Amino acid sequence: MKIALLFSGQGAQYVGMGKELYDNYEVAKKIFNEADEALGFSLKSMCFEGPDTELNKTENTQPAILTTSIAALKVIQEKGISFDVVAGLSLGEYSAHVAAGTISFNDAVTLVKKRGFFMQEAVPLGVGAMSAVLGMDKDVLNSCVNECKEVGVVEVANYNCPDQIVIAGEKDAVEKCGTLLSERGAKRVIPLTVSGPFHTSMMKPASERLFGELDKIELNELSIPLISNVTAEYVNSTTDVKPLLVKQVMSSVKWEDSIKLMINDGVDTFIEVGPGRALSGFVRKISRNVNIFNVEDIKSLDKTIEGLSKLN
Incomplete structure (x- = not known):
């Protein structure tokens, strides 16, 4: 098996996401607690209890999905599931960078909070x-x-x-x-019910502000191959990471080509990590010849572990 992890993007959020993992796994609980400390408010309460109106604000949605995704990732790793390549849809690319070791979780969760705010502010509502x-x-x-x-x-x-x-x-x-x-x-x-025209040239103000924030963080070498939304190619060097993430906010997300690249390189099993199953649906439309699992709660985790054991 060659396994790829795919990380959820904005729009996958729902009240209650991550709660089962938090209640049952210490590694997941640790991630939610770290997020609360880094952000200075109870993100876990927002994820577990809502309200929808707060969770759906872009500046809250982004750290909420990233935190839920990384909590799920930590459980996957604790269960001994290894992976060969990572990618994430839009916001999910930051979760992929955490999985690849490029960006620390602490830096990522504070960064995407600001990213969400910048994207929200870039274009007035209704425009x-x-x-x-x-x-x-x-x-x-x-x-x-x-x-x-x-x-x-x-x-x-x-x-x-x-x-x-x-x-x-x-x-x-x-x-x-x-x-x-x-x-x-x-x-x-x-x-679509969204607060702005994401991944277009109208996001240039957000892109410029994000550049200033990315400039403040330190990057580590990639420990796992990662595919960029902007190029649908592997990120070959740490020096490419920040320019690509700055460009990503205002560029088309080449998700179909990213999945095809992985399949061409021998990936036969995909695990969607984080809330929702939208990415699994996209993969099915791209190829019927691969295995697709997801991990967002206890039921999906158990199903994934059982499914992988049958493939081994």
Whole structure:
């Protein structure tokens, strides 16, 4: 087996995430307590009890998902599950860096809190929008995006899988593009409930502020191969990490190509780590010939351990 760990991105959060792991595993409890100490408030209470309104604020969502993901990672490692490569969707790339040893958990959790705030502040509420486009040919979609640029900023934010691409930008331009895509054969265009047009050039102010924060932290050498969202290629040097993370905020997430690279390099088993199962769904759309598990609670952990034992 060649195993890849995939880390959840924003949108996967839900009230109650991580609580079972916290209650049952000391290593998970330690991570949540470290997060509370680093951030100066009870993140675990927000994760376990809500309310939704607070958990769904980008500046809270990001450290909450990262903490839940790393708590799950620590349990996986305690269970003796090893892995060969890591990647994370958008915010999840920071969890991947913690798994690869590049960034300490303490630095990562404070960094993504600021990242979330910067992204929230970059574009006033109501100005930007994001929509998921289902069942659309990539070339036709890119053509529609280009046609709508005269209306305003509209760009591809995420290439998630063959059946789902996300567009983002100024509200009017995104809506116009959505209408055009529906006319040209998209199965569905679904407006997303998000606070900004993430992974577009409109995030440049957030990118610039993030640069200042990244500059303050120390990086370690990668102990596990990691794939960047920006390039869909392996990060070859620690010196590339900060520039790629700065660029990532305002660049398309090349998730489909990242998964294909791993499969081409012999990965046959994927474990989604953290809340939700969106990434597992994307992998299934990309390839039916791989094993997919996830770890977010006791039930999924047990199922993953059982499934891996059968494959060995």
